[in-house]
Amino acid sequence: MDFLLSDPTFSMACKQFDRVAQFLDLPEKTQKIIKWPQRSLSVTFPVKMDDGKIKMFSGYRVQHHLALGPTKGGIRFDPDVTLGEISALAMWMSWKCALVGLPFGGAKGGVCCNPMEMSKKELEGLTRRYTQELIPFIGPQKDIPAPDIGTNEQIMAWMMDTYSMQVGYPVPGVVTGKPVTIGGSLGRREATGRGVAFLVKKAIEFLKISGPLRIIVQGFGNVGSVCAYQLVKEGAILVGVSDLTGALYNPKGIDYLRLVAYKEKTGRLSGFSGADEMDGVELLCQHCDVLIPAAKERVITEGIAEKLRCRILAEGANGPTTPEADSILEQRDDIFIIPDILCNSGGVIVSYFEWVQDMQSYFWSEAEVFNALCRILSGALNSVMQFSHQKKVSTRIAALSLGIKKVAEAKEMRGIFP
Ligand SMILES: NC(=O)C1=CN([C@@H]2O[C@H](COP(=O)(O)OP(=O)(O)OC[C@H]3O[C@@H](n4cnc5c(N)ncnc54)[C@H](OP(=O)(O)O)[C@@H]3O)[C@@H](O)[C@H]2O)C=CC1
Numbered sequence: 289m290d291f292l293l294s295d296p297t298f299s300m301a302c303k304q305f306d307r308v309a310q311f312l313d314l315p316e317k318t319q320k321i322i323k324w325p326q327r328s329l330s331v332t333f334p335v336k337m338d339d340g341k342i343k344m345f346s347g348y349r350v351q352h353h354l355a356l357g358p359t360k361g362g363i364r365f366d367p368d369v370t371l372g373e374i375s376a377l378a379m380w381m382s383w384k385c386a387l388v389g390l391p392f393g394g395a396k397g398g399v400c401c402n403p404m405e406m407s408k409k410e411l412e413g414l415t416r417r418y419t420q421e422l423i424p425f426i427g428p429q430k431d432i433p434a435p436d437i438g439t440n441e442q443i444m445a446w447m448m449d450t451y452s453m454q455v456g457y458p459v460p461g462v463v464t465g466k467p468v469t470i471g472g473s474l475g476r477r478e479a480t481g482r483g484v485a486f487l488v489k490k491a492i493e494f495l496k497i498s499g500p501l502r503i504i505v506q507g508f509g510n511v512g513s514v515c516a517y518q519l520v521k522e523g524a525i526l527v528g529v530s531d532l533t534g535a536l537y538n539p540k541g542i543d544y545l546r547l548v549a550y551k552e553k554t555g556r557l558s559g560f561s562g563a564d565e566m567d568g569v570e571l572l573c574q575h576c577d578v579l580i581p582a583a584k585e586r587v588i589t590e591g592i593a594e595k596l597r598c599r600i601l602a603e604g605a606n607g608p609t610t611p612e613a614d615s616i617l618e619q620r621d622d623i624f625i626i627p628d629i630l631c632n633s634g635g636v637i638v639s640y641f642e643w644v645q646d647m648q649s650y651f652w653s654e655a656e657v658f659n660a661l662c663r664i665l666s667g668a669l670n671s672v673m674q675f676s677h678q679k680k681v682s683t684r685i686a687a688l689s690l691g692i693k694k695v696a697e698a699k700e701m702r703g704i705f706p
């Protein structure tokens with residue numbers, strides 16, 4: 289398993305873990321047992337492409353630990369997917385679920401592919417073939433996938449259908465983030481972005497920042513676009529935004545609705561007339577109240593951390609800040625970080641509600657979903673702030689400590705030691 293350490297994202301997740309394990313003074317035996325992924329499945333499978341040719345794809349599903357319940361986490365369709373990246377994301381899911389008190393271990397899955405270059409038919413073929421390979425590994429009491437980068441409600445519907453056809457009856461609880469018509473939860477699609485926006489507002493109150501909020505968002509997919517919408521709706525000014533096609537900056541504010549219409553029509557942000565084009569890295573360093581990375585891991589590096597000019601760093605993405613950048617931010621002390629495992633936990637929290645609704649075949653109103661989401665997020669934020677204040681550590685160390693401690697306690701209570 290040491291080979292995983294050559295992956296930069298897995299190595300980053302391990303560095304974070306090692307630092308916190310040392311801080312918590314976890315016994316070495318416990319450290320070893322909870323650090324490494326418990327189960328990993330690697331699959332290679334064929335998909336018939338539209339030109340009639342067969343193309344082979346590699347996919348993964350990693351279940352990090354099963355001490356607290358079935359495992360939970362998204363499925364990523366992206367050209368950069370590796371076993372190491374998926375293992376890191378599964379580890380972060382473990383600490384996230386434990387931090388917010390969900391009865392799940394962490395998991396993540398992914399297929400190395402570029403969904404932007406595939407037709408709907410090819411994507412359906414890929415999803416169904418990948419799910420077929422996962423069937424012995426997933427299930428409502430085993431491991432429950434959900435959307436992540438490059439996947440959405442439609443992909444979850446195909447996964448649910450493939451699994452259900454195999455067992456011979458409908459199993460809505462095998463995935464979350466499904467369309468509402470087949471057992472999805474109201475509010476799941478918006479949950480991650482709304483959760484980020486809710487926590488940003490709490491941080492603004494705490495820091496007593498006044499005046500219209502100036503925000504910059506990296507990534508304009510599910511998380512970034514919903515979060516920007518929520519904040520703009522409440523008076524924030526979107527001064528910068530980026531996607532894979534480019535970065536836009538307008539200190540006077542970007543018209544959110546025009547931008548969404550443009551992205552829907554063209555599939556890109558680049559070329560939008562209401563802002564100047566800017567280098568994506570440069571955009572992260574522009575002056576703003578809130579910077580929201582909502583794309584990929586390891587985008588805020590040491591060099592960028594020194595140049596950040598935001599008051600709040602709200603990590604919508606998983607693992608956007610490297611440990612080296614964290615050390616700089618800890619010294620700077622002028623940026624309040626809402627760490628990823630707290631900041632983007634709204635998605636998995638509402639996935640948990642969806643799973644509960646599916647198990648009971650009893651569905652909640654949108655207001656019930658969001659009230660329950662806000663209650664859990666407020667409680668988790670308060671715990672992180674209290675721990676950070678009492679132990680004089682960063683909010684990142686506080687959040688990771690609370691999550692890791694809970695998993696360690698569960699493993700020890702269940703009797704891991706021979
Ligand atoms: N979906 C969810 O419920 C949850 C997601 N997350 C995390 O949030 C992050 C985003 O996920 P999600 O919104 O679902 O994914 P999406 O696939 O919906 O969106 C990803 C966005 O990031 C953009 N992007 C990718 N690379 C870059 C880059 N280098 N610079 C700028 N933009 C980039 C994409 O651009 P383009 O549009 O051009 O493709 C796209 O707009 C991930 O880290 C994910 O793990 C965390 C918790 C839950």
Ligand SMILES: O=C(O)CCC(=O)C(=O)O
Nearest residue numbers: 361362434436635636639
């Ligand atoms: O909703 C879920 O189950 C998982 C969401 C996810 O992948 C994440 O929080 O990173």
